[in-house]
Structure formats: C-alpha cells, structure tokens
Amino acid sequence: MNFRSECRKIKRTGFLPAFIAGGFLAGAVPVLNMLFRSANYIKPDVNPVEVLFMANWQTMALLNILLVLEGACILYHTEYTDNAMQRMRTLPFNESGLFINKFLLVLMMCTILVAIEAAAIGFCCEHWFGGTVIHGAAGYMHICIEILESLGYSLLLVLPAALLSLFIASICKNMWVSLGIGVLCIFTATMLPADNFVLSLFPFAMPFQILAGTAPDTVYNFITACIAEIIIILLAEMLFLKARRSFE
Amino acid sequence: MNIIETSNLTKSYAGFFAVTELCLHIPKGKVYGFLGPNGAGKSTVMKMLLGLTRPTKGSFVIDGKRYPESRIEILKEIGSFIEAPSFYGNLTGKENLEIVQSILGLPASAVDEAMELTGITQYKDRPARKYSLGMKQRLGLASALLGRPPVLILDEPTNGLDPVGIHEIRTLVRSLPQKFDCTVLVSSHLLSEIELMADNIGILNHGHLLFEGTLNELRQMAALRGYPYDNLEDTFLAIINDDNMQRSGIK
C-alpha cells in the first residue's frame, strides 16, 4: 500500500480544507485574544511564548484534537461508506499498511496545522512584544527557537490522540459511532484535573500540555509516555486487525 | 488441471451452516458458473476464497498456493467483484481504478484498458457516487479486470444492468479466457445466464454442492434421474425443489 494512493483517496472529502481552515482558526485565537485583551498580557520581563501559550493553548489544543478526530473519521468514512474497504481487503497487501499510511497522512496534516499555529504565535510575539520585551536579533532568534521547540513538543504529544482516533475509526464501520466515542473521550479529557500526572497521560488529554514553563523532568516523562503510547496503540491496531480477520 | 480446488470447505455462524463440506474443482482456462438460489452460500464461498471470511473448516488451493499460508500471494492472482460494488464515492471512476492500479503496481495503461473493456471511458471523470447502478457495476468489474489477473471471481456481475448491458457483460466474460488466458468463477441465480457464459457449472443449495460438471453432464444427469432436461431452467428448478423437499423431509 503506498502513501500516494492514500493521498489520492482524500480528494473531495474536505479533509485538506478542514485542516487548513482549522489551522487558521486556531491561529486566529492568539491573534484575536491579543487584539482585544493585550493589556492583560503585556508586562515587562515576561516570557512572551509562555504567556501566549498559557493564555491560548487550551483553546488551540481543543481545536487541534477535534480536528484530528474529525480527520481520522473522514479517512475511514471513505473506506466504509461505499464498501471500498472490501475491495481493499481483496488486494494483495497488509491492512496494517493502510493504517500506517493514514497515520502518516494525519501526521503530515498535523505538521501543517502546527506550522500555521507557529506562524500565528510568532506574529503575536513580533507584533505585541517586539521592541518592548524582545530586543535585538539574538532575542528574536531565541524566541523563534522557543516557539519551534514548543510546537514540536505539541506535535509529538498530539500523536497518541491521532493514533487513538484512527484506531477507533478503524474499528467502527459507522463514522457517527467513532465520532461519538471520540467526542466523549475529548470531553472526559477536558474534565480531568490537570495536576494529576497519571490522568494527564490519557491520549486525548496529552495535547493540552505546554512546554514553556514546565520542568525538564516532567517534559522528559511526557515524551517517554507519549512514545510508549504510540507503540502500544500501533500494536493494539495490529492485534485488532488480526483478530478481526480471524473472526469474520 | 484445476486452478482452484477446495476441500471440505465449511462455514458456520453460531449453529447455522452457510456452506457445508464443499469440494469444488475449477479447471484452468474455463468459465465456471456458480449457480444457486438466493442465500445458497455462493457469496460466502467467494468471500472465503478471497480471505474476507475465515472458513470454519477445510482449506483451498488456488494456483498451487494454499490458504491461509499464502493469503497475500493468492490475492495477487485474483481480480474480484463481490456483492454490492465497492468503491470510493468521492473519487471519480478513473481515480478509483488508479488506486487499485497503484496498489497492484500496474502500468497506467491498465486503467484505460479496463475502462475500455467495460465501457466506462466516457464517464471516467464523474464521481462514482453519481454513477447509476449499472455504471457502478461496470466500475466494479473494471477494477476486477485491472492487470489481467489469472483468476477472476465475479459475484452476480450482471445485477442491475439493462438487457443490453447484460448482453455486453456476458459476451465479455465469455471472451475472457481466450483474451486474457484466465479462469473465471462467476455466480448467478439465473441458469439461463450461466448457460450462455459457462463451460462448467456447480449448483449450490443450502450450502451443499448438488452438482458439478459440464452442461452436457448436467443434461445426462437430469435424464438419468427423471428431471426435465430439454429446458435447463426447469432442470435447475427441479433439482433445487427436490433437494428442498428432501431437506424438509429430514427435518
């Protein structure tokens, strides 16, 4: 199964425009927030990236997760609605390849999403903190690196949620069921207390984490847990596909 | 030489036997007509041959490869079309075929050839969900024919087509063994249709194989057992009726 044909399958599904529009919507959050309430945030001696993340990331992350969930549902919806899945399963390749390629596709879209958000945050830093809080080329360089690091971290932490969404979507033939389960999971994630480390490892809760202002130890723990979750969900999908094949 | 052989193939769902101890012998380079009333288990057998359903018992060999060990190898040799046509509604007919083509690693010309054969070339740029039932059926057939597979499994390929379409598809199926040097397993619940396409036939009822052989052998068998044999439709009905009577007698 090649990646190119996966890309071809998403034509006219609204998958691509949804991610682009979602990216701009999420990017608009910090810009609008600064536009209306910049007085609350601009103070001397603050870390602009940390301030911007603290103020906006919860909303942006929620948009990201909803988008990832919907993307995952669309990807499997096209497989199941007109029975294309059956044709796919009569072709000589492993079904797990289909899953991996869909994951790569979501990963690619998430990267674009995060890039748009990075640009928005970068713009906010430059426009509202430039000259007052950030000084000189070195200061800008430092901010750029910080933004890239933060969003790289966010990109990594959104992956377990993306995989779990795809996993759910691949199990349920009816898109509405997978969407419903996903929405319930996201809701549960927003209700979990943020100070509990174990509970915040729930894949749908992880994307709400922020790099700026977090202790390096905690960051390290989250990264380890994130990679472990990625491996576990991938294994679970392989097992599930195997089991489904032997029960049908 | 038989290209497909099944031995004691059985599929049961919670006490209900969809297919019982089926032993099929499908000779290479022929059109094999698979005949039976609705719900006889034709689709189940075809799904098992494609690995879509796991047999409860028994195994089969396709072109010397045994299931389940060489599932992927087997799939490489089969072009298939099962039940309702399966496709991506958001993609055009051509794009649907291109996806299958790239998975099978075929040259781009294979798509044009398949579209030409099934007569969908002029509709290739229309989204598949806007196709009429007949067009969807043709699209499914085109995707089965892609890359000239040595074995073709077609489940009621003429369903939903108009008389002209039925005739075209029949002629196409009939010509495939010579054209592509392939073997065709085609199912139908109409004997009149199978009669025009197939060299060999197998009759299935309630998951049991009632007859397997050439059309002439069917006539001989009918004459021997006292079934009507001048009209094959009547022969088929008599065989099925007789079997149903015996079955209800057992119960």
Place this chain on the structure above:
Amino acid sequence: MNFLSLVCVEFKKIRRSKIILIMFIAAVILWIPSIVNARLNFKMDDVGISPENNYMIQGFLGMAWFMFPASMIVGIVLLNQTERGNRGIIKMLSLPVSTVKLCLAKFTVLLSLAAFQVLILTIMYYASAAITSRIQDYNFILPPLFVFKEAGLFFLAAIPMIAVFWLLSVFIQTPVFSIGTGFASIVPSVLMINTKIWFAYPMSYPLFIITYEYGKLADNMEASQPKLIPWIPVAAGITFVCIIISCLCFGQAERK
C-alpha cells in the same frame, strides 16, 4: 396531514437511530468525573461556594460548555442522515406534505430531544449526587425546585443555539463540514462570554447563564447580571430568523 401527526412520524423516523442513546450516554458520562473528583468540592473556599452547590454547578458548566452543544451537533447531523442517508427525503418531498411543516416538525423533534437530554442530565445529577453523598459522607443533594429551575433556564437559553445549529445543518449538506463548523463554533464560546457582545453569539447563551448562576451562588465572585434588553430581543430575533430561513431552504437542495 396535521402538524401533530407529522411530529409523530418524525419521531418514528429516529427509531433505532442511536440518537437518543448518544444523548443519554453523554448525560451519564458527564457526571463520572464529578464523582471521581468530588473531594475538590471542599477546596472552594477562595470562591466561597458551598460544596453541594459547586458539585451541581460544575456539572452543569461542563454540560453547557461542551457536552450539550457537541451532542446536539451530532444529534442534528444524525437526524439529517436518517433523511439523506438512503434518500428518504426524496420520498418525503414526493408526498403531499409542505416542506415548511416538515422542517418545523423536525425542529420540534429536535427541541424534544434537547429537553430529553436536559431531563436526563437532571436525573443523573440526583443519581450521582446520591452516590457522592454516600462516598464523601456529606449531603450533596439540592432541593428539586432549585435544580429544576436551573435546568429549565438552561434549556430555554439553549433554544437559540439549537436553531443556529439546525440552520447550519440545513445549509451544509456534507455531514463532515456540518459537524466541523458546529464544533468550531462551540470552542470560542468560552472566550465570548467574557466580552460585551456575548448576546450576539447564541452558542454562548447556555454557558453564560450557567456561569451567571455560578456567580450568584459564589460569594467571592462577581455575577454580571445579564442585561435582558438587548439579549432577549436579539435571542428571539436570531431564533426566529434561523427557523424561517431553514424552513424556506429545507429540501431545496434535493429539488434542484
């Protein structure tokens, strides 16, 4: 065909469609984190709210901010899918029923579903409060009159929001986009309630009302009294316009 029997027909159509199940599950799941985190209710000294009030209002806040709008969006799309999925709408349009009536009947069903979910929410509140009272050895159960008043306000405030969602689903035929737009419109409501023009954004009404009630119950929080004068006319206007437009446009796409 009179309106009432049309509504009955519409109710029949959602049989076995899992809409009610989804709404039920959403209202049940909502209270599970509340039971698990019940201890937090005793740490609200800085806000100055009693544990039992906090328990109820936090659950209602969760419902108003995310769960209720989300399940309404999914429910509305499912409701439309029952028509569009197997082209049932074509059959309906070929029958001697006016589309305006049909649309209104569907909207009635939708409102009943919303009322049903709020009712389940309230019942589940009592169930979970009883469980929490047992676990924490503290009486979390509030008088029914008060809780039903809150639930009633919540439902009334949600009507304009439902009308907007309904309009979106009539206009946006692709379910994926209809859901996406809906979700995207929920997220900003948390930002909107802090602005002066919150009343122009129907998606924030339920959250605003519950936040206001929260403020009233908490001693140390300012409850910004909603100004009824721009709000009620604006809300009524939005609801009315949404219903009229959706009635006029309902089924038009299928008639082209």
